[in-house]
Amino acid sequence: MSIEQQYRTRAKELLSSGEVKMVIGYSKGSTPDRRRPAFISTPEDVETLVLDGACIANLSGYLVTEGLLSDEKRVAVFLRPEGIRAINILAAEFQLNAAQVEILGFNTEGNEPTALSGSKVDDFAELIGTLKGIIPDTAGEELYKKLEAMSPQERFDFWQSEFSKCIKCYACRQACPMCYCRRCIVDNNQPQWVNTSSHTLGNFEWNIVRAFHLSGRCVECGNCDRACPVNIPLRLINRKMAGEVLEAFDHFAGSSQTQEPVMASFKKDDTETFIL
Amino acid sequence: MSKIGVFICHCGENIAAKVDCTRVAEVLGDHPGVGASVEYKYFCSDPGQESVKRAIRENNLTGVVVAACSPRMHEATFRKACAEAGLNPYMCEIANIREQCSWVHNDGEQATDKAIDIIRSMVEKVKRNNMLQPIEVPVTRRALVIGGGIAGIQAALDIANAGQEVVLVEREPSLGGHMAQLSETFPTLDCSQCIMTPRMVEASQHPKIRLLTYAEVEHVDGYIGNFKVKVRMKARYVNKDTCTGCGECITKCPQKKLSSEFDCGIGKRTAIYTPFAQAVPNKPVIDKDNCTYFKNGKCKVCVKSCPLDCIDFEMQDEFIDLEIGAIVVATGFQVQNNAVYGEYGYGKYADVINGLQFERLASASGPTSGKILRPSDGKEPENIVFIQCAGSRDPSKGVKYCSKICCMYTAKHAMLYAHKVHGGKSNIFYMDIRAAGKGYDEFTRRAIEEDEAGYVRGRVSKVWQENGKLMVRGADTLLGRPVEVAADMVVLATAMVPQPDAKDFAKVVGIGYDEYGFFNEAHLKLRPVESSTAGIYLAGACQSPKDIPDSVAQASASASKVLALFSKEKLEREPVIAVNNEATCAGCWGCVLACPYNAIEKKDILDRSGKVIKRVASVNPGLCQGCGTCVTFCRSNSIDLAGFTEKQIFAEVMGL
Ligand SMILES: Cc1cc2nc3c(=O)[nH]c(=O)nc-3n(C[C@H](O)[C@H](O)[C@H](O)COP(=O)(O)OP(=O)(O)OC[C@H]3O[C@@H](n4cnc5c(N)ncnc54)[C@H](O)[C@@H]3O)c2cc1C
Ligand code: SF4
Ligand code: SF4
Ligand code: SF4
Numbered sequence: 001m002s003i004e005q006q007y008r009t010r011a012k013e014l015l016s017s018g019e020v021k022m023v024i025g026y027s028k029g030s031t032p033d034r035r036r037p038a039f040i041s042t043p044e045d046v047e048t049l050v051l052d053g054a055c056i057a058n059l060s061g062y063l064v065t066e067g068l069l070s071d072e073k074r075v076a077v078f079l080r081p082e083g084i085r086a087i088n089i090l091a092a093e094f095q096l097n098a099a100q101v102e103i104l105g106f107n108t109e110g111n112e113p114t115a116l117s118g119s120k121v122d123d124f125a126e127l128i129g130t131l132k133g134i135i136p137d138t139a140g141e142e143l144y145k146k147l148e149a150m151s152p153q154e155r156f157d158f159w160q161s162e163f164s165k166c167i168k169c170y171a172c173r174q175a176c177p178m179c180y181c182r183r184c185i186v187d188n189n190q191p192q193w194v195n196t197s198s199h200t201l202g203n204f205e206w207n208i209v210r211a212f213h214l215s216g217r218c219v220e221c222g223n224c225d226r227a228c229p230v231n232i233p234l235r236l237i238n239r240k241m242a243g244e245v246l247e248a249f250d251h252f253a254g255s256s257q258t259q260e261p262v263m264a265s266f267k268k269d270d271t272e273t274f275i276l
Numbered sequence: 277m278s279k280i281g282v283f284i285c286h287c288g289e290n291i292a293a294k295v296d297c298t299r300v301a302e303v304l305g306d307h308p309g310v311g312a313s314v315e316y317k318y319f320c321s322d323p324g325q326e327s328v329k330r331a332i333r334e335n336n337l338t339g340v341v342v343a344a345c346s347p348r349m350h351e352a353t354f355r356k357a358c359a360e361a362g363l364n365p366y367m368c369e370i371a372n373i374r375e376q377c378s379w380v381h382n383d384g385e386q387a388t389d390k391a392i393d394i395i396r397s398m399v400e401k402v403k404r405n406n407m408l409q410p411i412e413v414p415v416t417r418r419a420l421v422i423g424g425g426i427a428g429i430q431a432a433l434d435i436a437n438a439g440q441e442v443v444l445v446e447r448e449p450s451l452g453g454h455m456a457q458l459s460e461t462f463p464t465l466d467c468s469q470c471i472m473t474p475r476m477v478e479a480s481q482h483p484k485i486r487l488l489t490y491a492e493v494e495h496v497d498g499y500i501g502n503f504k505v506k507v508r509m510k511a512r513y514v515n516k517d518t519c520t521g522c523g524e525c526i527t528k529c530p531q532k533k534l535s536s537e538f539d540c541g542i543g544k545r546t547a548i549y550t551p552f553a554q555a556v557p558n559k560p561v562i563d564k565d566n567c568t569y570f571k572n573g574k575c576k577v578c579v580k581s582c583p584l585d586c587i588d589f590e591m592q593d594e595f596i597d598l599e600i601g602a603i604v605v606a607t608g609f610q611v612q613n614n615a616v617y618g619e620y621g622y623g624k625y626a627d628v629i630n631g632l633q634f635e636r637l638a639s640a641s642g643p644t645s646g647k648i649l650r651p652s653d654g655k656e657p658e659n660i661v662f663i664q665c666a667g668s669r670d671p672s673k674g675v676k677y678c679s680k681i682c683c684m685y686t687a688k689h690a691m692l693y694a695h696k697v698h699g700g701k702s703n704i705f706y707m708d709i710r711a712a713g714k715g716y717d718e719f720t721r722r723a724i725e726e727d728e729a730g731y732v733r734g735r736v737s738k739v740w741q742e743n744g745k746l747m748v749r750g751a752d753t754l755l756g757r758p759v760e761v762a763a764d765m766v767v768l769a770t771a772m773v774p775q776p777d778a779k780d781f782a783k784v785v786g787i788g789y790d791e792y793g794f795f796n797e798a799h800l801k802l803r804p805v806e807s808s809t810a811g812i813y814l815a816g817a818c819q820s821p822k823d824i825p826d827s828v829a830q831a832s833a834s835a836s837k838v839l840a841l842f843s844k845e846k847l848e849r850e851p852v853i854a855v856n857n858e859a860t861c862a863g864c865w866g867c868v869l870a871c872p873y874n875a876i877e878k879k880d881i882l883d884r885s886g887k888v889i890k891r892v893a894s895v896n897p898g899l900c901q902g903c904g905t906c907v908t909f910c911r912s913n914s915i916d917l918a919g920f921t922e923k924q925i926f927a928e929v930m931g932l
């Protein structure tokens with residue numbers, strides 16, 4: 001049985017037995033290489049589910065949709081390892097109760113999806129452990145190496161020219177599972193910290209603020225850079241920050257449900273090189 | 277409409293020498309919303325304050341900016357003056373044009389421009405200030421004194437004698453600290469034990485003092501007037517309530533060769549021990565790491581010897597929770613480990629010792645009963661070389677600072693040696709003789725003139741052993757030639773350094789420390805006994821190297837601060853606290869974790885039927901210290917700090 005068929009069957013069981021009230025997965029998209037999120041609540045509809053190499057979006061963000069989990073019922077969701085890490089972060093930040101999430105885990109090797117065993121977020125602890133510190137072999141690899149080799153000035157220039165393209169559509173924010181705030185700092189206009197118009201300064205403020213807010217939280221799912229209409233390689237700036245927090249605080253985002261947020265906690269042996 | 281008064285202070289010459297105050301006053305006078313802009317030589321003086329009050333009344337000012345020194349100096353002064361003139365005190369702010377402007381710039385033109393910017397920025401802030409009301413909090417009238425050396429004992433006695441309760445916590449089995457180890461004390465040469473032990477007894481018997489020895493502070497929560505403290509009572513393995521201190525167990529314990537900490541390794545002790553004969557309380561503890569029973573499961577000789585059945589190997593550490601209003605930190609110092617000076621042979625040659633070890637040799641209660649005898653063979657040394665600054669004022673191997681007491685105690689050692697060993701010859705290598713203090717220079721002169729201490733100005737480069745003698749090679753920089761002295765004993769005047777765990781301890785208590793680990797005072801000159809945390813005071817050598825008179829003086833000063841705090845039932849606190857916007861809070865509770873004072877709680881927002889519709893963070897105004905940590909953390913900018921709201925800060929930045 002193909003893994004797609006296997007997971008359809010599993011989804012059907014979960015829905016029929018009432019174990020979950022909804023399955024969040026993928027269905028056909030507008031073009032052959034795109035997949036669209038599917039929200040399935042009746043067993044009959046599971047046949048529309050698709051699972052193949054094009055299923056790359058991180059669906060965890062839909063779980064924090066206002067009110068979805070407030071009835072304490074469970075929801076099943078298709079997740080790749082990054083998505084599973086995202087569940088840990090959302091749980092650690094009290095945005096959801098991980099016990100309400102049934103995970104249909106998968107990974108894609110080459111173009112073929114493979115199943116991951118486990119259904120609760122804690123079942124994947126070992127897998128997540130093996131990912132720590134490994135830079136995922138994803139899009140942008142080449143570019144990242146090039147950026148690392150640059151002088152600070154060159155790097156600054158690079159990002160300045162990238163950010164100058166930003167049109168402040170905030171698609172990156174809408175796509176990111178970690179951007180769950182009810183009111184984002186950019187929507188605060190009393191005072192207006194971040195300039196709304198899309199010129200270099202405002203763009204810089206916005207993109208740097210987002211990079212800071214995601215330090216120690218980004219799981220590199222790539223939702224943001226796929227969403228970006230002007231193709232800014234946003235994930236790379238977050239990757240840089242992930243590297244920094246890993247090195248300075250041994251923090252790998254989404255390691256567990258009880259992981260303390262890196263920006264809100266301290267340990268006595270943290271480096272203090274930045275303060276006297 | 278705002279009507280802000282701007283008061284530009286010359287601070288004598290401090291500001292006016294660089295900043296053109298007249299130009300500043302003119303420029304600010306034209307700034308929108310400014311109702312008065314004047315300069316004066318000293319606004320903090322009585323006529324200065326009066327002129328501010330008059331200006332408030334005459335111009336109906338809605339806010340005040342005093343452009344002067346740091347707010348740490350006079351913010352309180354000017355806020356009080358404003359309140360007296362009927363203005364809400366929190367409508368007054370200081371623009372610092374001294375420390376942050378005139379003092380640090382050479383170019384007057386540029387300094388003036390910068391002063392204008394700083395003041396303009398503050399005017400913009402004050403336009404958005406809110407009228408805040410101070411918060412009243414109750415005060416728990418019970419002090420905690422941490423450290424039972426002379427400083428801690430003095431502070432505890434002073435507070436207790438004024439009728440307030442004290443808890444005195446000492447981590448060793450006995451009170452006393454370093455002073456109990458000393459022989460005789462400069463500058464009067466009175467016997468340390470004779471003046472120290474009665475104090476220890478007084479502290480232990482005082483009805484207002486609760487003494488907790490062999491105890492350590494585990495955790496401190498809360499804030500001035502309302503600290504919550506957890507103390508760990510280390511297991512003594514001896515029931516201290518029934519033990520009479522008869523000492524039977526000590527005489528019988530088979531482990532007799534353990535190095536005595538109190539005697540700095542020169543004397544020995546048993547595994548069940550009191551640090552010294554005059555210990556308070558005079559009740560033994562078992563050194564678990566070296567007890568035969570704990571190591572091998574066999575022995576229990578002490579159990580058999582104790583007539584009152586006091587020994588209990590099952591004893592566990594216990595915890596005591598205390599409610600405390602004020603804390604005095606008096607955790608003292610350590611002497612530096614001289615092993616860093618390989619060339620002096622400390623640790624290699626038994627007869628190269630440090631000053632504290634010499635104190636034990638010279639002390640009547642010490643391992644040699646006060647006779648100066650060489651540790652190697654017990655012979656009386658005919659010649660001793662003292663090396664000053666063995667660690668102090670040596671940035672390469674030791675510490676940069678002067679330990680302040682070594683010149684004095686080395687002179688004392690030379691005197692004691694001359695008194696105890698007739699004909700004994702001493703040579704003291706020194707860099708300078710620093711003897712500032714009442715009776716101090718007279719004291720060192722006496723060592724030189726009456727007790728014939730031989731002072732050689734210069735540093736020692738090497739100590740080695742030859743034909744049973746310690747050869748000391750150094751330079752006599754006054755004569756400009758090398759010298760070599762054959763000695764029977766060498767005494768190093770070791771640097772005073774912070775306790776090894778000082779930095780960790782500071783984090784537990786919540787106070788600041790300097791690059792070495794000495795605790796920081798709030799202001800070196802004007803608030804030398806207050807730590808940077810309200811309600812926590814410092815006493816003794818934990819703050820900087822000090823001798824006994826200085827330690828005692830600081831302890832009494834701390835005690836008076838505590839008593840001033842306890843003189844009121846309620847305390848007025850600055851209303852600078854965090855306020856959360858529950859509508860925008862995302863309930864991530866990062867702030868709950870980030871808050872160093874545990875002031876933020878998780879809160880459920882319910883609908884009419886009692887169902888949770890939202891979970892948010894909620895600040896407890898009684899606990900919040902206004903540090904702003906949560907504000908910087910909150911991604912959605914939901915938390916704001918009264919007195920430093922985002923709107924105010926933003927206006928300040930934009931005003932530049
Ligand atoms: C060799 C030598 C000779 C000296 N001779 C003289 C002299 O002749 N005249 C003179 O005026 N001064 C002299 N001094 C200086 C004198 O010893 C100090 O000024 C004095 O001891 C400082 O007292 P203190 O209470 O601050 O610190 P300490 O005496 O060090 O006492 C601190 C106490 O706090 C306890 N403690 C530490 N940490 C904790 C903790 N976390 N919890 C609980 N308890 C803790 C320690 O166990 C100790 O009992 C001499 C010093 C030395 C080294
Ligand atoms: S920042 Fe981008 S890559 Fe990182 S978690 Fe958010 S969407 Fe995914
Ligand atoms: S998605 Fe791209 S263009 Fe849109 S706000 Fe984000 S970075 Fe800018
Ligand atoms: S950090 Fe901000 S968003 Fe998060 S709980 Fe606290 S106030 Fe709310």
Ligand code: SF4
Nearest residue numbers: 871900901903904906
């Ligand atoms: S300002 Fe915020 S972090 Fe600081 S004490 Fe108050 S609530 Fe805690």
